[in-house]
Every structure is written in structure tokens, then in C-alpha cells.
Amino acid sequence: MSIDSIDKKILMQLQRDATRSLAFMAKKLALSKTALWNRIQRMRDDNIILKQAALLDPHKVGVNETFFVIIKTSSHDDQWLVDFAEAINELPEIMEAHRLTGDMDYILKVQVSSTRAYDEFYKKLISRVQMYSVSACLSMETLKFSTVLKL
Numbered sequence: 001m002s003i004d005s006i007d008k009k010i011l012m013q014l015q016r017d018a019t020r021s022l023a024f025m026a027k028k029l030a031l032s033k034t035a036l037w038n039r040i041q042r043m044r045d046d047n048i049i050l051k052q053a054a055l056l057d058p059h060k061v062g063v064n065e066t067f068f069v070i071i072k073t074s075s076h077d078d079q080w081l082v083d084f085a086e087a088i089n090e091l092p093e094i095m096e097a098h099r100l101t102g103d104m105d106y107i108l109k110v111q112v113s114s115t116r117a118y119d120e121f122y123k124k125l126i127s128r129v130q131m132y133s134v135s136a137c138l139s140m141e142t143l144k145f146s147t148v149l150k151l
Contacts, residue, residue, distance in 0.1 A: 001046040006031070008151040010039055011048070015148040018052045055147065062113050066139040069108040069125075074132040087128040093121045110136075 003011070006029070013025050026036045043049045058064065073080065088097045088108065096109040112118045118136070126134065 001048065003043070003048065003151075007039060007043060007048075010036065011043070011151055012148070014040070014049065014052075058111055063111045065112050065114060065118060066142070067110045067112070067118050067136045068139065069110055069122075069134060069136045070104050071106040071108070071131050072103070072133045073105050073130075075130065080129070084129045087125060091121065091124060093117075 009029055010025070013020065013028065022033045022036055025031075026033045029036065031039075040049065058066070073084075084106075088094050093110050093112050094108050095111050098107050099105065100107055110118065110121060112121055115138070118138075122134070122136070
């Protein structure tokens, strides 16, 4: 599925603020509401738009600490991968999980209320999956946060 320049403009508007009305966006993009709605629905059907959600301020809801957890494993067999995938999908503290190139195998973005909560998370994680090494870095400050992809 390819997207054209109008689709890109729609996507940029939605990424910046998906709560805007169709009428507002249609006027801004010089489209009819029907044409705009049809394009948005097509992009949803094609899984270009995966979902719409509210972004929360973690500090205002008590999720004050962000840890980046770096994992190295000595096992790469199919069962380990299944167990790891289940663990990361069932632990709600994990906001993102990435498989890496280089010396480390995975990095997790973990958001918790405190360092004590991180310790509890860590114990749950290592009880579920055997890992060669796990290290974590506490984020001291978020310098940039964006959910807007450059199109």
C-alpha cells in the first residue's frame, strides 16, 4: 500500500492531534469531510494507522522512573524466544522492546513508579526467562519525546 502526498498530510495532522474534528481537518487540508473520512478509513483498514490513543504525562499519573534495560542472552532457541516474547508482552511496565544488532541482544524501555518498583519488575522478568546478563540505566531527564513520524 502506497500513500500519496494528501495521505501524508492527513497522517501528519492526525499524529499532531487526532482529537481535531473532521470538519476542522477537512478545511485545513482542502478536502471534503467524506473524502477525508474515506482516506482515514482506508489507512486504518491497511494498518497504516494502527490505533489512536491518549498520551499521558507519566509523572502526573505516578509513573516517575524510566529505565532502559539491556539484555544479553546465551540462548537463541525457539522456546527461549517464545518465552521471552510472552514475558515482554505480559509485563505492562515494558513500554517498548527492541532486538538489537551488536554486542547486546535486546533493549527494553520500562516505566515504573520508583526504583523499588523497578526492582520488583526486574525480579519478575528474570524469574520468567533465563538471561546471560541484564543491566539497566535510569533516565535522569527526557530531552526529547515525540510520537510523530517524519513522512
